[in-house]
Amino acid sequence: MIFCQRCKKANPGDVDYCIECGAFLMVISRPHSAAGFEASDSIEEHLLERISALESALTRANDRFEQLLEIRKSGRNVTVTLPGGDLQIEWRESDDHVLMTGPVEFEFEGRFDPALFSKVGAA
Numbered sequence: 001m002i003f004c005q006r007c008k009k010a011n012p013g014d015v016d017y018c019i020e021c022g023a024f025l026m027v028i029s030r031p032h033s034a035a036g037f038e039a040s041d042s043i044e045e046h047l048l049e050r051i052s053a054l055e056s057a058l059t060r061a062n063d064r065f066e067q068l069l070e071i072r073k074s075g076r077n078v079t080v081t082l083p084g085g086d087l088q089i090e091w092r093e094s095d096d097h098v099l100m101t102g103p104v105e106f107e108f109e110g111r112f113d114p115a116l117f118s119k120v121g122a123a
Helices: 044-073
Strands: 077-082 085-091 098-099
Touching: none
Parallel strands: none
Antiparallel strands: 077 085, 085 098
């Protein structure tokens, strides 16, 4: 169990964000103001809870790393199926750019204020 530092909601150990308020969860075993936490609670129990939470976080990080390795093994290309159609994503090795191609709809027509770019050339 991981407790949210913002709203104190108890969350399962396998989530990264609070299910109540959406805050990023840091690894602690219970909120500082938990009514059930007394001096009689053993430090060993507390440390075991923290170790369990860290193991869970490490497992999630490892899973994400394996997903990234799969993308790399796929020739740096992946297809993401979205409601509007398939999106092709290529991670180009020569310049490390990410290219995304797929269906698109016209969203906006307008002009940028030239003042927005006045400092770009000066840098």
